[in-house]
Amino acid sequence: MTVLVFLDPAFPDGRIADAGSPALLATDQGVTRGDGVFESLLAVNSAPRKVQAHLGRLAKSAHALDLAIPDAEAWLRAIATAALAFAGASPQEPDEHGNTNIVIKLIATRGPEGADKPTAWVQASAVSPLLAEQRARGLDVILLDRGYDSSVSGRAPWLLLGAKTLSYAVNMAALRHAHAQGADDVIFTSGDGHVLEGPTSSVLLAHVTDDSGAPVKRLITPNLDSGILPGTTQGALFAAAKDAGWELGYGPVKPEDLRDADAVWLISSIRLLAPVNTIDGREIGTPRVRARLTAELSALLAQTH
Incomplete structure (x- = not known):
């Protein structure tokens, strides 16, 4: 219908x-x-x-x-x-x-x-039932090179990297490639090694301990001047998380930052907050921490309008 x-x-x-x-x-x-x-x-x-x-x-x-x-x-x-x-x-x-x-x-x-x-x-x-399933079971993701460096949007605005256009053939091809590799989704990286976004989502990562093991509550997303689409749902979640005592940050984010995070998510307006279980076959955090943080942040997101 x-x-x-x-x-x-x-x-x-x-x-x-x-x-x-x-x-x-x-x-x-x-x-x-x-x-x-x-x-x-x-x-x-x-x-x-x-x-x-x-x-x-x-x-x-x-x-x-x-x-x-x-x-x-x-x-x-x-x-x-x-x-x-x-x-x-x-x-x-x-x-x-x-x-x-x-x-x-x-x-x-x-x-x-x-x-x-x-x-x-x-x-x-x-709404596709698959999206609720992905939120519940999490995602296996691969990194793919988008082919641009992270500063290209400033030099070449005609590439429209920060606009949401109908030209989604590349994004859909990336998803098909991921599915052929047995993965659910993609996180794009730039040619100079920065984390960008998913084909249909923003990237979010969390730390709940610092380098010394002390507890923290920190959310990070890639910086917008790298040519990514500003995420409306990511922005709403950041506002709610700030009120709940989370520390917020904007990149630059490198692939090793994702691998070192306690949790990573792909977040979008329709799928909402979907936890990333693995990136290139390597587990991110632990199932228990991912589940706890996903529940906490999903509750915050549900309060946004």
């Missing part, structure tokens, strides 16, 4: 389209060139989570592409229409917390070639 709502000036709250019928022109540049932007967010009990952060990031991505997109209010109305239509048409099974969840995608393309008229729509669909 999928609900599509197109942002159409003739329909203030969005125009619902039949997801089983053609809805885009074959010449749309989102299809022919991957020329567009998108966001994915979670709606819990039909209420979108972190929606302003996602709309802000969507606007920044569009600005990087010099792409005109509808304003935030138009997106909010279309999101509400899509969530309501999906909830009414497809009853959802409650999750482990008794909530119902919907994946909301915001998509904008440059539109058909020669038309100078962007295409924008909201898509509502069910």
Whole structure:
């Protein structure tokens, strides 16, 4: 079950389209060139989570592409229409917390070639059961070289490394490569040896003891100027963790930092906080510590909006 709502000036709250019928022109540049932007967010009990952060990031991505997109209010109305239509048409099974969840995608393309008229729509669909399974059992991850050094985004902004664009073929190829190696996911590294991000997630690591063995509570994520996408869910978790007494830090992060951490996670808006069990076959921390920290941070994340 999928609900599509197109942002159409003739329909203030969005125009619902039949997801089983053609809805885009074959010449749309989102299809022919991957020329567009998108966001994915979670709606819990039909209420979108972190929606302003996602709309802000969507606007920044569009600005990087010099792409005109509808304003935030138009997106909010279309999101509400899509969530309501999906909830009414497809009853959802409650999750482990008794909530119902919907994946909301915001998509904008440059539109058909020669038309100078962007295409924008909201898509509502069910959350894959695989994501809850990955949160529960954890992930086996491999490191892959992205092929750029960590300073390239400043020298070559046209690479759009900090924008969330529709050009995801490389990310999907990386995931297929990982699956062929028997792994679940990927953490990208730069050509000069810095940890970046996952194909669809941010990277987070924790230390609960320092070098002397004394207890600490420290969360670290790679620095944003390395050309990674700013994580909305990582940002929300950092804010909640700071209030709970965690020390926060931004990279640079090296692969050895991941291997030395007490726990590592891939974090995203839909999968949420998924613990990393192994990296390149080497276990990270211990199962007991990973489980304890994942439960603690997941509880903090659940409080964010």
